[in-house]
Amino acid sequence: MNLLYDEAKLLYDNLSLRISPTSSVDIVIFPSSIFLTHFTFQKGLPLGAQDMHFVSHGAYTGSISASQLKSISCKYVLIGHSERREHFNEGNALINLKVKSAIANELSIIFCCGEPFEERKSQSHLNFVYKQLQEGLIGINETELQNLIIAYEPIWAIGTGLVASNLEIEEMHSFIRKSMFDWYGPAIANSIRIIYGGSCNEKNALEIFSIPNVDGGLIGGASLNIDNFEKIINSL
Numbered sequence: 001m002n003l004l005y006d007e008a009k010l011l012y013d014n015l016s017l018r019i020s021p022t023s024s025v026d027i028v029i030f031p032s033s034i035f036l037t038h039f040t041f042q043k044g045l046p047l048g049a050q051d052m053h054f055v056s057h058g059a060y061t062g063s064i065s066a067s068q069l070k071s072i073s074c075k076y077v078l079i080g081h082s083e084r085r086e087h088f089n090e091g092n093a094l095i096n097l098k099v100k101s102a103i104a105n106e107l108s109i110i111f112c113c114g115e116p117f118e119e120r121k122s123q124s125h126l127n128f129v130y131k132q133l134q135e136g137l138i139g140i141n142e143t144e145l146q147n148l149i150i151a152y153e154p155i156w157a158i159g160t161g162l163v164a165s166n167l168e169i170e171e172m173h174s175f176i177r178k179s180m181f182d183w184y185g186p187a188i189a190n191s192i193r194i195i196y197g198g199s200c201n202e203k204n205a206l207e208i209f210s211i212p213n214v215d216g217g218l219i220g221g222a223s224l225n226i227d228n229f230e231k232i233i234n235s236l
Contacts, residue, residue: 001032002032002221002224003031003032003224005035005038008031008032008035009035009038009039011224011226012029012031012039012044012045013044014226015027015029015045015226015229015230016043016044016045018226018230019045019230019233023233025216025233025236026046026216027045027046027233028045028046028047028048028075028076028110029044029045029046029047029048030047030048030049030050030076030078031047031050032050033049033050033051033064036049036069036072036074037072040072040073040074041072041073046075046076047074047075047076048074048075048076048077048078048108048110049064049069049074049076049077049078050077050078050081051064051077051078051079051081051084052064052065052066052069052077052079052098052101052102052107053065053066053098053101054066054094054097054098054100054101055101056101056105065101066101066102066104066105066107067105069105069107070105070106070107074107075107075108076107076108076109076110077098077102077107077108077109077110078110078112079095079098079099079102079109079110079111079112079136080095080098080111080112080113080132080136081112081153082112082114082153082155082158086155092131092132092135092136093135095111095135095136096135096136096137096138096139099111099136099137099140099148100139100140103140103144103147103148106147107147108147108148108149109147109148109149110149110151110195110218111136111137111148111149111150111151112151112153112197112218113129113132113133113136113150113151113152113153113176114129114132114152114153114154114155114197114198115128115129115154115155115156116155116156117155117156117160117162120154120156125154125172126171126172126175129152129172129175129176130175130179133150133176133179134179134183137183142184142185142187142188145184145188145192148192149192149193149194149195149216150176150180150192150193150194150195151194151195151196151197151218152169152172152173152176152194152195152196152197152198153196153197153198153218154168154172154198157198157199158197158198158199158220159199159221163198163199163204164198164199166207166208166211169196169198169208169211169214170211170212170213170214173194173196173211173212173213173214174212174213176194176213177189177192177194177213180192193215193216194213194214194215195214195215195216195217195218196208196211196214196216196217196218197217197218197219197220199220200217200218200219200222200232201221201222201228201232202222202227202228202229202231202232202235205217205231205232205235205236206235209235209236216236217232217236219232
């Protein structure tokens, strides 16, 4: 819930001009939903929604469905972001319904998972994320996973001043890939992208992206400054 319309448009337009269409890096912008229609019908970087409702249509005032997103050429959606889980009490069952609705409407999904500080402190962080993945992706087959990206965002490392170490990041990303191997086999495990979303910025991006099994970043506050965001992109 950052940036007014003129600020968001300036950021989007300038970034679209700076980034080459032939870039080998996939870049998706997730603006506030009320700005999506202003950007989808102009040339620029692919767009995603920050959230969606799992029902396709009906009396759900204030909500946006996957089919509505598809109708304006929105291609991506964030599901299970830590702030949705924390502030709106979204559990794994609800998130699973959203995943299935997004897949039915051919949207590419950024599926977010990550543990709070209490789980990390008690050394139960792996079990916590395992449950998020298992329950959030229940009923999803190998074909449906083709358009899904997993984003690991340690909640305790977002806006707290705490930073996950390279070993902590590598441990979780390797664990997630191993879990996908156990559930779906080597083809999915080797091809699915697992990106990192915990306080990644222009200063630490190169180091983070060099960690095994880190395939990119889910960038928050650092994306609001075009120069810093461009440095993060270039570090890939």
